[in-house]
Amino acid sequence: MKKTLACLMLPLFFWIAGLAHGNEARPLAADPVAEARLQALSAELRCLVCQNQSIADSNAELAQDLRNEVRKMIQSGKSDTEIVDFLVARYGDFVLYRPPVKGLTLLLWGGPLVLLAIGLFALIRYLRRRELQAEEAAPLTTEQARQAEALLNTPEPKA
């Protein structure tokens, strides 16, 4: 009895499992070039739901929808710029992992260079000052020279 029940349940199980995948986006196996473009594009786009994943990585439903949308646009012959503009018009610059250089993002792009410049400036100033200090330092007196010599020639104590 149990066995018969299990035999009856098994096809049901596979049917349900098959159902779950019924709606997933089918990759464009027929058009590898378009699929490669979709991959490259969606890796540059941020998924709005799980913000630290790209649309290519994310399994969120919105990411799937957007991949389908991008796929459709590729099929209809839109250029990469047009596709990116389409998404930016809806979700803002935030969807781009590479935000455009403009007033608001100037600090983001220029910040590291500014920090580097500050660091270099501080380093040069420090080195100069050290050089000056070395030049200004008075030469040793004979007494100091003798002491130094004595210290240097003392044999190291054995441990």
Add this chain to the structure above:
Amino acid sequence: MNKFLWPLAGFLLLVVLLGVGLNLNPREVPSPLVGKPAPAFELPQLQAEGKTFGPKDMQGKVWLLNVWSSWCVSCRQEHPMLVEMSKQNIVPLVGLNYKEVRGDGGIDVPADPADEMKLARKRANGWLASHGNPYVLSVLDNDGRVGIDYGVYGVPETYVIDKAGVIRYKQIGPITPDVLKQKILPLVAELNK
């Protein structure tokens, strides 16, 4: 003395910066749609079967578009407030039902769009019957395509649209009493002048 104060000052600056950063909400993404015309659509209505609705039908009115769904948990948070608001007849509220069937895990989506529509109507109407219906009407966006045009990435979202059909404000996530009182209602009053 100066030598020791500089690193301390740097440290405090860093603390302030990180403190501010921690208190920002990364979910609040400024919408590029504010100030732009509300994207056009023509979707089937939930209650009046056979009828459609589009933003152009509201031309000349200030109105709110609220994205909702029966599977959306945080919608329940704002819903009683919307019901309350609708009783006062302040502003017409249109519901955009987002992916009623597909959004709910997507495992029981009927293959036939007509069946999906039937199921969506059943679930959406059932939810409104038990939670109250604050909407003058709702439309069904089963595949979420209109949602993409409106930059929806988390339900609920609410748009304030002016008489000329321009989006003036977008609320991402549930409307809180503060947001309603301090932002949405004053904006509606101003736009209605």
